[in-house]
Amino acid sequence: MSRRTPFWTVMFYLGVALIVLIAVFPFYYAVMTSFETGTAIFSPNILPEMFSLDNYASVMNGRNFIRSVGNSVLIAGVTVVCALFLAVTASYALARVRFRGRGLLLMTILAVSMFPQIAVLSGLYELIKLFGIYNTPFALMLSYTIFTLPFTVWVLTTFMRDLPVEIEEAAIVDGATPWIIITQVFMPLLWPALVTTGLLAFIGAWNEFLFALTFTISETERTVPVAIALLSGASVQEIPWGPIMAASVIVTVPLIILVLIFQRKIVAGLTAGGVKG
Amino acid sequence: MTTSKIAKGPSLQQQRVRAAFWFLAPMLVMLAIVAAWPLFRSISFSFTDATADTIFNGKAAWVGFDNYIEQRVRSNGEIRWRGVLLDAEWWNAVWNTVRFSLVSVALETVLGLLVALVLNAEFKGRGLVRAAILIPWAIPTIVSARMWGWMLNDQFGVINQMLLTVGLISEPIAWTARADTAMLAVLIVDVWKTTPFMALLILAGLQMIPRDMYEAAKLDGIHPVKVFFRVTLPLLKPALLVAVIFRVLDALRIFDLIYVLTPQSDATVTMSVLSYRQIQQFGDYGEGSAMSTLLFLIITAFVLLYIKLGRVDLSGEKS
Structure with missing residues (x-):
């Protein structure tokens, strides 16, 4: 320089x-x-x-946009909380306990997170019809688990691996069970990682399009990406660009603010999921 | 030899393994329900003649590999072959997907490397630049597809306006509609959106290179360009390779950007989009699932490559 x-x-x-x-x-x-x-x-x-502010007014008043935002928040929120809950204990086992087949298991989880969504689409559709949850938020909560769960497990495992072994040893000497170690010892150290992982998984669920497009049919059940993608006028020539841009801004600004606040943590989370392996 | 140093005896280790099993069980059951079973069913559908009507009443018949390739003998003795593997539309989609993946990942890698090198230098306002490049990444794909669809609009788009003003084009171009520019439009949006991700991954790799390497090279008076090719690039190679394969996997399954930006164009339809069309629009679950199964096989091959080339430290034994 x-x-x-x-x-x-x-x-x-x-x-x-x-x-x-x-x-x-x-x-x-x-x-x-x-x-x-x-x-x-x-x-x-x-x-x-x-x-x-006319475009904003027309988006907020018209159709079901607010409902879509609500759907998205609910679906992404529930999916992420469930995924984190399942992932914390699972990643403790994967990061801290040595057992046979651990490498293979981690490899499988990684493979699932790289799945093409289309490869499970018809099978999932059948399952969702079978459960009777087609065109409800539950269909999306269930299907989003396919990418949020492997992702959170993978990232939390890499984070948990880096926690000092001495803390755990001390807890074991004091007679702590694995459950106590997770809830009392590791959780306080892990919450920044949980926030990061949760945020990244939330963004993933918030942005998902293929499942949301396939597993919902009525306008009231749509999530934000589907609502924006299908926002159209009376004819092809009359695409309502103003309201589309207003809707885009509404759903993007909170994400940008979140990403900018958690900038450094997000970069750490991304690299844990991508490069470090 | 693999027993950890905290294990005082077999009983403690056994207790931990038992706990590990119960900790893993809920996640594994969940993944079996949402991933393994649907995948198995989708692959099964590809060997049946399932349609939107027969998929739920169990009347879909097993047809073997007929969805992939089938020989039909006509009444006049003429032999006809059909199936996804002989479908020109399918191969067009394969070609589009491969073309898109190669070009987009190549561009994103080069540009990502450039941005990462800039961010790795120390200068005033670096934090601000880093924040700015996170914005394209933070914007949902659907939103960026719509934003760029508007900017690339043939009549009112600002891109045409700019290019006309500079004199690069003489009349407005319908970027997303024309067969020869649709792929370019998709590439522009994807590169814009994903280069930041690439740059951040590469930056993380760059920051792992010890600073004294550069100091030593500087003291020896070696030209920076030479340092880049002889020191930086070789040390960066592992991180770069993993990032590239990661991106290729993502690019191979692209769906939403193309579905929204260039919905009707044959020049951009990819394997995912074609498979979706077959299933949702035509209700042909058999052929649609055959397509998605082929895509799955291709991606599986890449995942294996990723794990082998990336030398992913799966069990954490290294540390």
């Missing part, structure tokens, strides 16, 4: 500016469009031309 000539310093910062511009511009443009109505929306412009 210190030996860099002024020319290269300028080039470097130009590159940085370009990266930021490309990353941020599409969302900025969506926000700008969401405030425009009438003819203003159809004239492409880089700077804001007008400010109106």
Whole structure:
């Protein structure tokens, strides 16, 4: 850094500016469009031309958008809590207890998280009809477990492996059972990891599209991605771009805020799930 | 030799293994219900003539490999072959998926590496840049598909407007509708959305390279470009390889972006999209499941490759 000539310093910062511009511009443009109505929306412009909340009002009043947001929050929330609950004990066993077949088991779990969703679609559809939960939130809670559970187990296992062994030894010497070790000793140390893993799994469930599209039929049962994907006007020529952008902004802003708050933890969680293995 | 040092005797180890079994059981039962069983059923459907009507009443008949490849002898003695493996539409989808995966992952790796190198340097406002590049990643795929669909709109899109102003194009382009630009549109959106993920994974790999390596190279007066190719890249290779395979697996199953951005285009339909169409639109569970089973086999091959090449430390024995 210190030996860099002024020319290269300028080039470097130009590159940085370009990266930021490309990353941020599409969302900025969506926000700008969401405030425009009438003819203003159809004239492409880089700077804001007008400010109106009409699109937001029409999204909030119209159809079942708020209901969809509620569905998404409920489904993603329940799925993640259940997955975390099952994953904490499972990952303790996988990270801390040596038993035969552990490697194979972890490999299988990893493989499940990389499943193409389409490969289980018809089988899941049959199962969901069998349980009588088609077109209900339960169908999605059940099907989302297929990716949230392996993911949370995998990431929590890598986190749990890194906890110092001395703490556990001390607890064992004091006569603690594995259950006590998890709930009393590890949980207080693990909660940042739980928050991170839970948040990532929540984002995954919040964004899921294929299952939500297949396993719901009525508008009131839709989740947000399906609602936005199927938001359309009277004809192909009349795609309501303003309301679509407003809806997009509404569901994206909370995610962006969460991601920015938990920035560092998310990066740690992602790398635990991806690179570290 | 594998007994941990905390095991004082067989009884403690046995107790721990028994507890481990009960800790694992609920998760395994759950995965068996939501993953193993549906997968088994989907594969089974691919050997039947199941349709939307027969799938639930058990009237679907076993047809062997007919959905994959079937010989039909006509009354006049003419032999006809059909099935997914002979379907031009299927091979078009395979080609689209492969093309998409190769190009998108290649672009994301190169651009991700560039962004990661920038973020690895120390400069003012680095935290801000890191936050900014997380935004595309945080936006749901469906939302980014719609956002870009709007920006790439043929009549009112800002991209056409910009390109017209600069003079790169002479008339507006219907990016998502034209056969020759639809794949480009999909690639642009996917690269935009996924490069941050790649950059963060690579950055994590970069930060594991000891700083004194660079210090030593600097003291020896070695040109930075040479340092990059001789020091950084070889040390980064394991992390890079795993990230690439991880992304390839993701790219091979792409569905939502294409379904929303270019719904009707034959130039972008992928294996997942075609299989979904077969099942949902045409109610052909047999052929649709045959397609999804083929995709599953391809991805399984890649997972095995990932585990072998990535030398994933599965049991944690290394540490």
